[in-house]
Amino acid sequence: MRQRLHIDNVVFELTEACNQCCRFCYNHWRDGLAPLPAPDPSLARRTLRKLLSQVRVGTVSFSGGEPMLLRNVHDLALQARFKGSHVNVLTNGTLLTSDAIDNFNSLGVGAIQIPILSAEAAVHEYLTQLPGSWQKATAALERVASVMPRGAFAVLVITKVNAPGIPETLDLIRSLGVSRVMVNRFNLGGMGLKYAEELVLDLITLRRAFADVDAFGAAHPDMRFVSGVCTPACLLDPSAYPHVQFTWCSTDFNRRPVALNYRGEVRFCNHSPYAIGNIYDRPLGEILSDPAAIARYSAVPDRCKDCALLQRCNGGCRAASEQVFGTFSEADPLLSLENR
Ligand code: SF4
Ligand code: SF4
């Protein structure tokens, strides 16, 4: 019998719907105008089954939209666990009850990631545009940390709005009992395009923000900080922030999170707006190894061609280039910061 293809990480988008309307939301379908379709739990279940029949997946990360809007989210987690996958849940935390956390823990869910954007409720809620979200998100993350300490992740999306309060935000996160923090600089896309002017960090603020995270990491060696969105190394030199682990994406599908939505559409990653196929039409392995898809994602931006850092940096986040310029062959739009 032929061995099923293995894929390390699939971000499974259970729905486009979300109860928040974050100014920085990178979801390509969020433009603040188009109505969002209601969650479709049975289609999500069918698509997950289809995925797991085609490939072995190391980790399925449930995302969206807001995955807690799916009434069968725990069944889906069980379905993936039953097939041997690790499961992570990326949620805004506002709908995450204590029972839901206990259920995820019983199912062996490995990690729950919740954005905590500020120590100040007003700043957090300015960004999420949902009154009451700060209290709910912090309470949920604290509860996750008490039940599954190694699986509690705070996500700090760094924008110009919340960058000044980073030390206080990290103090709050620490006080919740959380030791793992994803520090993602604001990445252009989706709703964020509409609010780009007020959210995009200038170069000095970007570097100061990472210096603040690094200093906090130096003072608290029991905590871990991971930068999960690639930033052009010519703008932000990772070696200047030794207490932050920088991740790099790759055209190798086992070294990046492949995105799949509940309708079966496959994308390069969760930030990319462009579907390269549908697993109801052909198997995921075939979609990912399609020469046309490989060619689309192999282009090297002109300005990066002779760069010694290309292998690692890969031109920054080029899914953001797809969202802004409509092509992967341009370097990260953040590079316009050089002139700011
Ligand atoms: S960033 Fe997440 S929580 Fe915020 S609107 Fe987008 S999907 Fe919802
Ligand atoms: S690969 Fe491109 S974006 Fe990255 S450091 Fe080099 S020139 Fe800058």
Ligand code: SF4
């Ligand atoms: S293209 Fe951007 S969002 Fe996608 S995996 Fe790479 S760094 Fe992450």
